[in-house]
Amino acid sequence: MDAADRCEQIISLLTLSSCLPVSPSLLQPTPVILLKEGTDTSQGIPQLISNINACQVISEAVRTTLGPRGMDKLMVDSRGKATISNDGATILKLLDVVHPAAKTLVDIARSQDAEVGDGTTSVTLLAAEFLKQLKPYVEEGLHPQTIIRAFRTATNLAVGKIKEIAVSVKKDDKQEQRELLEKCAATALNSKLIAGQKEFFSKMVVDAVMSLEELMSLKMIGIKKVQGGALEESQLVSGVAFKKTFSYAGFEMQPKRYENPKIALLNVELELKAEKDNAEVRVKSVEACGGSIQTSVGAMTDDVLGQCELFEEVQVGGERYNFFKGCPKAKTCTIILRGGAEQFTEETERSLHDAIMIVRRAIKNDSVVAGGGAIEMELSKYLRDYSRTIPGKQQLLIGAYAKALEIIPRQLCDNAGFDATNILNKLRAKHAQGGMWYGVDINNEDIADNFVACVWEPSIVRINALTAASEAACLILSVDETIKNPRSTVDGPPGGAGRGRGRGRPHAH
């Protein structure tokens, strides 16, 4: 498929009308009007195939972003805002897909983002590849439910296998755990724009997450972006940092640095109430220093006042920043990102978000597997061996599942410009000989033991990706008819769409 073709296909998916193929004979088989005028229906195997095709087009859009050598995408939304990203979920979100089946892929990318934060491209690719491998079977007339059953079995087997071979790291050994976390973060960052600074950032991310309390609420990590400067000038503040927002007259006279100050966190205008002497800054979101937010200046006791080692005001780039550092009860931290263009810092933020999520998952589930396609190759081999032991249609289908898993190393090679067939052959051979952690070596255009090479991922990322991808594939396979009601004319207020919240509408937050 050449590029222009692909573009066209994508565009046809994105436009509202004509997104469902309607064979003319089905339009009005009888003069009886059963449904509302304008209702669009399509059914049968052709419909199923068309859904599969739609999903493939979607995956084409993110395919090239996979892996360290993946390319980024530049997207301009309807308001003219440009976004550069190689995060699958971000890209799919911005694409604004309307095709009902293709939307499923967007959903699983979202799910992956919610559950583990990274691996959104892989999950989309896997789901699309599952469907691609199944297409011939559907065309041959195999009943979709048979396929679904086989896929569920295969997924359960694969997940079981991951759990079996994943290497767990002892939590009590702080040093070892830290190393593990840094490696996981580095693997996640490997495929991002800031791969060059991965050591620097993986350390920062691990530090940030380690400073949080048990619940590891993501909100407690603030990310501030300041334009200008180099990436390496980014810093981690254990405490809070924010742009200076407001100060009173005479502020210049005040010292810019306090040691061991006590902090009153006020939620109200200081002016109206009695004049109390303190650091003269109005703080809105602060839970960092261990003080509670005060709504009243009335009862100012020691236990509601926060403490920190150092308060200072510093020039960062073009902005003046207030820092609260070294808070004794601190359970929060702030990352100040420096960098050139706005899009660049934004993408960096997204990448850091992914890495932070990975580290959080790795802390909760302390088992890891090797990345770089190694785990997929191992699963593929395992399932292929398994499929040979069972008779019937299931054998072919589980074999197809095994083949689909190879898409991850294949795409990694393709994106890096390697000969995928050659490398996959080498990998298959190595895995057959028992080298279960062998994956693609991006740096040397070869294969390598990625476990030794420290390309590690939390096993939960892979488990979730496989589950989500196969659930999505099964969902798409189980549909044989699409009925599209005409969009109700918006006579009411423009917000009318939000009102018809059907049962089962997600309450997203």
Added chain:
Amino acid sequence: MALHVPKAPGFAQMLKDGAKHFSGLEEAVFRNIRACKELSQTTRTAYGPNGMNKMVINHLEKLFVTNDAATILRELEVQHPAAKMIVMASHMQEQEVGDGTNFVLVFAGALLELAEELLRMGLSVSEVIEGYEKACKKTLEILSDCVCSSAKNLHDINEAKSLIRTAVMSKQYGNEDFLANLIAEACVSIFPETGNFNVDNVRVCKILGCGVTASSMLHGMVFKKEAEGDISSVKDAKIAVFSCPFDCMVTETKGTVLINNAQELMDFSKGEEDLMEANVKAIKEAGATVVVTGGKVADMALHYANKYKLMVVRLNSKWDLRRLCKTVGAVALPKMTAPTPDEMGHCDDVYLTEVGDTQVVVFKHDKEDGAISTVVIRGSTDNLMDDIERAVDDGVNTFKVLVRDNRLVPGGGATEIELAKQITSYGESCPGLEQYAIKKFAEAFEALPRALAENSGVKGSELISKLYSAHHEGNKNMGFDIESDGPAVKDMLEAGILDPYLVKYWGIKLATNSAITVLRVDQIIMAKAAGGPKAPKQRGHWDKDGWDEEPDNFETHH
């Protein structure tokens, strides 16, 4: 000169311009039948465990992927008046027993299809109706003979599970064992000894991420909310529930306060603060550790709640508040006053936790005596979770039906074939013309095992002949073996595929009634739809009454 007799206006002229008018067998009855047939064909492929899903995009562009007939029909907005009747029958089935909606559609469709044959043969409509009515009456009599087993102890999780399994199977084939287990646990734990089971007490909470098999069930409730204050976990909690906002009270009568100088202003605001502090302190001193409020939480109140180490949870839905009251045994207070010990609820564990990337507040009972249990559904897409929710609904409804009537009939087409067999022989004993109709009624039952077979890629006729031969040998529990590759039959009682008696009973009754109603119509008059903008439909969330709703935006980052 001949007297000028003005031509009598035809029926059509008597009506307003644009009105449509159809009458007679050809124009009205057959058209109606065809519409119903078409509708039942859409849902027929969704029948049974191997039924296919439908993707329905409703007028708000929300996507549904389901094989639940009730949902498909609700979102389809069927317009044809006759087809609407069988839709209504299926809605009634949903309300009456909560499951078997597709059964009604498929059966009613088959009845009408066969009625058309009879009418074309030359029978009059009334003869067909009479035959159908007779047959229906007889069927319901025979149905009780088909009962092959009955639920003995619904407090036993294993037994409940095996009974719910069949209902879940038709929605989530492949996950039925796992889901049936969850549903059974949820149902049994809230099923009191008195035998009064309320479907509403099994709650469902859907959280995106992970897979279906990560779903779980717990005693108590789960809310997709965050705790308002600093305290995020309380063990052995005493819960005070307020239906009012957690704020200082506003007086009923309006008044103006004149403040003369700064001192008075300060005293005034200080007085307000003191009052608030006293209020919160009183709540704390009454022993409460968790405050649940139905309205907004004022900053000031939150400040004191933090100070006195109270966990504050805000719930937006009145219903949620009521259910929570029921779960923890609290009384919702309309004013912010200190609760008495009786008015406070108790819960073993109240905590904030993260599932996927969603923050949830969990009210959990350690023991199984909670009044409400929650099934937490995980899944990779919203559509999938919605479908699982429907499966859970069906499962819970099946449990409810069994509480009402514990009789069971064999599933997998076994009951239908047995009925068909007996009704045919009954028909042959009838002397009048209704004999034909009764025999057709019996034939209509074949549509169900046929749909099961065809959805599984098996030849329907082959299966039906096998089933008949098995039933003639006296094995009245023989049904379609869906696991096999060909048209095999097996004993449904042994396989544990059983349907509640009431589902079949109402299904047959409602389907027949709706089919007869459709047949009775011989004239259709449709007025021209009034022009002008339509009034926007008020279709609020069934679970929301008043209070602001959260906007549905999804943020992937931050």
